[in-house]
Amino acid sequence: AQSVTQLDSHVSVSEGTPVLLRCNYSSSYSPSLFWYVQHPNKGLQLLLKYTSAATLVKGINGFEAEFKKSETSFHLTKPSAHMSDAAEYFCVVTPLSGGYNKLIFGAGTRLAVHP
Amino acid sequence: EAGVAQSPRYKIIEKRQSVAFWCNPISGHATLYWYQQILGQGPKLLIQFQNNGVVDDSQLPKDRFSAERLKGVDSTLKIQPAKLEDSAVYLCASSLAPGRLETQYFGPGTRLLVL
Numbered sequence: 264a265q266s267v268t269q270l271d272s273h274v275s276v277s278e279g280t281p282v283l284l285r286c287n288y289s290s291s292y293s294p295s296l297f298w299y300v301q302h303p304n305k306g307l308q309l310l311l312k313y314t315s316a317a318t319l320v321k322g323i324n325g326f327e328a329e330f331k332k333s334e335t336s337f338h339l340t341k342p343s344a345h346m347s348d349a350a351e352y353f354c355v356v357t358p359l360s361g362g363y364n365k366l367i368f369g370a371g372t373r374l375a376v377h378p
Numbered sequence: 379e380a381g382v383a384q385s386p387r388y389k390i391i392e393k394r395q396s397v398a399f400w401c402n403p404i405s406g407h408a409t410l411y412w413y414q415q416i417l418g419q420g421p422k423l424l425i426q427f428q429n430n431g432v433v434d435d436s437q438l439p440k441d442r443f444s445a446e447r448l449k450g451v452d453s454t455l456k457i458q459p460a461k462l463e464d465s466a467v468y469l470c471a472s473s474l475a476p477g478r479l480e481t482q483y484f485g486p487g488t489r490l491l492v493l
Contacts, residue, residue: 295478306382306484307421307469314479353420357478364409364476365434368420 265290265358267337269369277377282326282341284372286354289335296337297355297366298328307353313337324348349376380404382485384470390491396458399488403451403472411482412445412455413469421469427453428476460492 270285288294298310311322318330328339337354354369383402391397403410408429413421424443426434430450438445442461447453457464467487473480 304486306486307471308484309481312479312481355420364473364478364480364482365423365426366421366482368422370418371420 265294265356265367267296267354267356267367267369269352269354269372271372272370273373273375275375275377276344278346279343282339282344282348282374284339284352284354284374286337286339286369287335288337288354288356290356290358293332295357296328296330297357298322298326298337298339299353299355299368301351301353301371303350310339310352344374344376346376346378349374382470382472382483384468384485384488386488387486388489388491390493391460392493393462394459396456397460397490398454398456399468399470399490401453401455401470401485403453403470404483407472407474407483408450409473409476409480410447410453411471411473412453413471415467415469415487417466424455426476433476457490460490462492465490465492 266289268287296313299307301307311320313320313330321327326341351371351373353371355366385400410427412424415421424438425445427447430447445455467489469487470485471482473482
């Protein structure tokens, strides 16, 4: 069965420093992977998605993620954190089940950004 | 472009009562999803519609939960009777089509508290 594990439930960084949110996946085939962000009282928003076209994926708001098959990882990074990046981040995998778009979410990582 | 609309935003009920949530997807989106997000966890898919037909309801507790999308546009999710463990945020999402790479757009959610 496909799944994702987010290795940190909470990450705290200072404004202007790099962000690293870690995600490992489990899949018996080449998966589709996503990162979603959830700001308080707002809907989930897609940050980026990996679809096997390129291993380094660039998303919105300066975020990017690198697919590493040998490490079964899909970590999310940003060179310089901004206060507005404080939110909950979810790593997501889509299983190959009849072509339907079923998202399987990780438990989430809460990112705090300090001035 | 208007996003996914949900109502109500908040609901407090007592156990064994009934409750219904409403979702209006983005215009033209054929696929609609209901997710349950329990505090501290990632969202879990409850049911997926393609137009007005159900394509996946494998994780819907059918003894108490029901959902419909009669005209293939808006949808309602009902819980009857509610239990304490149903306290969660109920998220509605829609996508243009059901394919694995289709982006899902999420509404703000309905936060349910069962006392």
